[in-house]
Amino acid sequence: MEDNITIKVENLYKIFGPNPKKAFPMIQEGKDRSEILAKTGNVVAVRGVSFEIKKKETFVIMGLSGSGKSTLIRCINRLIEPTDGEIFVNGKDITKIDKEQLREMRRYTLSMVFQHFGLLPHRSVVNNVEFGLEISGMEKDERNKKAMAAIELVGLKGYENSTPDELSGGMQQRVGLARALANDPEVLLMDEAFSALDPLIRNQMQDELIELQAKMHKTIVFITHDLDEALKLGDRILILGPDGTARQLGTPEEILSDPADDYVAKFVEKVDKTKVITVASIMRKPPVVTVPKDGPGAASRTMEKHGISSIFVVDSERYLKGLARIDDTVKLHKKKEKDLEPVLIQDLYTAYEDTPVSDLLGTALATKYPIAVIDKDYKFKGIVDRAAIINEVNDDTEDLESPMHFREMEENISNGDSEQEGAK
Amino acid sequence: MDSVTLHKIFDIGGVFESVIDWLTENFEVIFDFIADVIDALLTGFFNLLIFPHPFIMIVLFTALAWWIAKRGVGIFTLVGFFLIYAMNLWEATMETLALVLTSVIIAIVIAIPIGIWASKKDTVEAIVRPILDFMQTLPAFVYLIPAVLFFRLGAVPGVVATLIFSMPPAVRLTNLGIRQVPKEIKEASISFGATGRQMLLKAELPVALPTIMAGVNQTIMLALSMVVIAGMIGAGGLGNEVLKGITQLKIDLGFESGIAIVILAIFLDRVTQALGVATQKQ
Numbered sequence: 001m002e003d004n005i006t007i008k009v010e011n012l013y014k015i016f017g018p019n020p021k022k023a024f025p026m027i028q029e030g031k032d033r034s035e036i037l038a039k040t041g042n043v044v045a046v047r048g049v050s051f052e053i054k055k056k057e058t059f060v061i062m063g064l065s066g067s068g069k070s071t072l073i074r075c076i077n078r079l080i081e082p083t084d085g086e087i088f089v090n091g092k093d094i095t096k097i098d099k100e101q102l103r104e105m106r107r108y109t110l111s112m113v114f115q116h117f118g119l120l121p122h123r124s125v126v127n128n129v130e131f132g133l134e135i136s137g138m139e140k141d142e143r144n145k146k147a148m149a150a151i152e153l154v155g156l157k158g159y160e161n162s163t164p165d166e167l168s169g170g171m172q173q174r175v176g177l178a179r180a181l182a183n184d185p186e187v188l189l190m191d192e193a194f195s196a197l198d199p200l201i202r203n204q205m206q207d208e209l210i211e212l213q214a215k216m217h218k219t220i221v222f223i224t225h226d227l228d229e230a231l232k233l234g235d236r237i238l239i240l241g242p243d244g245t246a247r248q249l250g251t252p253e254e255i256l257s258d259p260a261d262d263y264v265a266k267f268v269e270k271v272d273k274t275k276v277i278t279v280a281s282i283m284r285k286p287p288v289v290t291v292p293k294d295g296p297g298a299a300s301r302t303m304e305k306h307g308i309s310s311i312f313v314v315d316s317e318r319y320l321k322g323l324a325r326i327d328d329t330v331k332l333h334k335k336k337e338k339d340l341e342p343v344l345i346q347d348l349y350t351a352y353e354d355t356p357v358s359d360l361l362g363t364a365l366a367t368k369y370p371i372a373v374i375d376k377d378y379k380f381k382g383i384v385d386r387a388a389i390i391n392e393v394n395d396d397t398e399d400l401e402s403p404m405h406f407r408e409m410e411e412n413i414s415n416g417d418s419e420q421e422g423a424k
Numbered sequence: 425m426d427s428v429t430l431h432k433i434f435d436i437g438g439v440f441e442s443v444i445d446w447l448t449e450n451f452e453v454i455f456d457f458i459a460d461v462i463d464a465l466l467t468g469f470f471n472l473l474i475f476p477h478p479f480i481m482i483v484l485f486t487a488l489a490w491w492i493a494k495r496g497v498g499i500f501t502l503v504g505f506f507l508i509y510a511m512n513l514w515e516a517t518m519e520t521l522a523l524v525l526t527s528v529i530i531a532i533v534i535a536i537p538i539g540i541w542a543s544k545k546d547t548v549e550a551i552v553r554p555i556l557d558f559m560q561t562l563p564a565f566v567y568l569i570p571a572v573l574f575f576r577l578g579a580v581p582g583v584v585a586t587l588i589f590s591m592p593p594a595v596r597l598t599n600l601g602i603r604q605v606p607k608e609i610k611e612a613s614i615s616f617g618a619t620g621r622q623m624l625l626k627a628e629l630p631v632a633l634p635t636i637m638a639g640v641n642q643t644i645m646l647a648l649s650m651v652v653i654a655g656m657i658g659a660g661g662l663g664n665e666v667l668k669g670i671t672q673l674k675i676d677l678g679f680e681s682g683i684a685i686v687i688l689a690i691f692l693d694r695v696t697q698a699l700g701v702a703t704q705k706q
Binding site: 074079103105107110112114117118119120121123131132134135136179183 | 606608609611612613614615616617618619622626627630631633
């Protein structure tokens with residue numbers, strides 16, 4: 001097996017029921033789940049799924065309820081015994097190892113985080129986090145030290161002596177995460193780990209998982225029913241169909257741009273419609289000052305007329321030059337200066353018309369000025385007010401990638417676009 | 425029409441009798457051993473309870489009730505136990521308490537492992553459940569018969585009848601408590617590589633403890649009621665006093681013993697219930 005593969009699942013089947021073997025011929029014939037259930041009384045939960053998980057990647061398995069995703073992840077550490085197929089963890093077929101080896105694997109290689117946390121209510125946070133180490137027989141002092149380190153890692157320092165029922169859901173799941181991290185496993189199995197949390201906390205936990213992963217480089221298997229979560233966390237995503245088969249495996253980009261079948265396409269479509277509001281819908285066209293024909297005097301007058309304290313400055317090709325503030329233009333005007341250039345503020349943020357509004361929230365909170373909207377040719381299209389962004393994203397505090405900074409953009413232009421250069 | 429005499433078609437009672445006879449003849453050594461163990465425990469508890477002056481014991485009981493339960497229970501214990509002392513029923517009450525303690529301890533030692541086993545294996549549960557149903561529907565007096573046959577009269581058969589009679593709730597609630605441990609807690613312990621024993625001791629039993637304690641509370645209450653009935657076979661204690669009240673028409677003694685039993689019952693119930701709540705909080 002290749003070195004960079006941590007988990008390899010091959011042709012995995014899980015059939016629940018009195019006589020799983022009976023179901024196989026019907027599966028071969030391509031009969032669907034309900035028919036097999038009616039005929040044999042068996043439920044086909046996972047149906048011939050194969051995939052490989054690379055070392056240190058975040059691998060998301062996505063599906064709706066009944067798609068067999070929770071069964072699938074439980075087959076990896078054999079909380080559920082697979083009916084057929086092979087699962088290799090670091091090259092070892094875990095469906096064939098004995099109880100002792102399996103326990104070793106669970107203690108040192110695979111750790112699991114649960115949807116409803118699965119914490120022990122009678123134990124304090126630190127004793128919960130110690131659980132896995134205690135099971136493997138580590139000395140009290142040593143495991144306490146490791147547990148405290150894990151607690152600090154997930155940001156729960158100071159809560160180590162609380163009991164789980166004193167903590168909020170998000171904090172309880174941090175305990176679950178710390179417990180899984182305490183024995184420094186190679187693989188983290190996360191079963192709908194954030195699904196029981198409210199959306200705000202869920203988002204925050206996702207961000208923190210991304211940050212943690214940047215530090216820890218674990219192999220993460222993450223189960224979710226939420227495509228947004230899958231797209232945000234996954235290096236690669238496996239989409240399971242409602243019949244327990246694998247439908248598509250790919251990067252978020254591949255899944256969004258090239259859905260493998262109608263089922264996946266339907267998912268992706270829903271996301272586009274409901275989740276993504278772009279800048280274009282909240283952009284407005286403000287008055288601008290055009291250089292070189294307008295100087296400080298014209299700029300001051302326009303701002304006074306519209307009752308604004310700053311104004312965007314473009315050239316005759318509508319290429320964005322910067323932002324002028326009214327106090328500066330008035331000063332220049334009094335000194336009888338003709339050129340606006342010296343007072344232009346270029347420390348601005350820009351966005352494209354198709355930038356999702358949710359991406360701009362962090363910027364809106366950071367900047368004092370409106371965000372300029374430009375097109376792919378760097379021409380000024382309009383502005384987005386901070387208030388409009390915050391208004392639009394009032395239920396969503398995520399701060400994804402920052403939009404391009406104006407200075408960087410300018411460098412791109414001067415390096416690449418001679419026509420714009422000439423127009424200056 | 426005197427020719428109509430009814431005969432039993434199956435002589436179940438006769439079969440039972442011959443089984444009992446066979447057992448008493450062939451397993452005398454075992455029964456003697458059991459009797460010795462019970463007798464030793466009983467005597468030990470009784471001496472422990474009766475040795476200090478009643479006032480010292482009243483203070484100890486009060487402190488225990490106050491500490492485990494609430495102040496109100498403590499005050500009740502103080503007044504109630506003093507009343508028992510004042511009614512000159514102290515020795516009988518302590519004898520009853522010793523009978524209850526002995527029966528309950530043995531009952532729990534047997535019941536909890538059975539409960540655990542039943543929670544792990546569906547077949548065991550399927551077998552144990554109807555037996556428990558049978559045990560709980562059988563009239564309490566019936567338990568006295570085999571106890572007397574095996575152990576003759578006295579305190580020992582009283583304890584045996586009591587422990588059998590009071591065992592079912594502890595078995596049931598141990599089984600239930602462990603089965604009700606959330607699936608994810610069980611999965612979590614398995615997923616971290618726990619052995620069956622580790623899972624039981626570190627996860628299942630602690631999580632199920634409040635439910636198990638509720639079962640123990642029930643067992644204690646049943647034991648108390650049975651110990652009184654066991655007075656009929658000479659088990660001694662308050663049951664004996666009640667019996668005297670009935671057979672000799674001593675209304676005053678019967679009433680006073682009744683009050684003493686109620687006081688003891690409330691004390692035991694409140695303290696063990698509070699113990700259950702405490703385990704839940706912890």
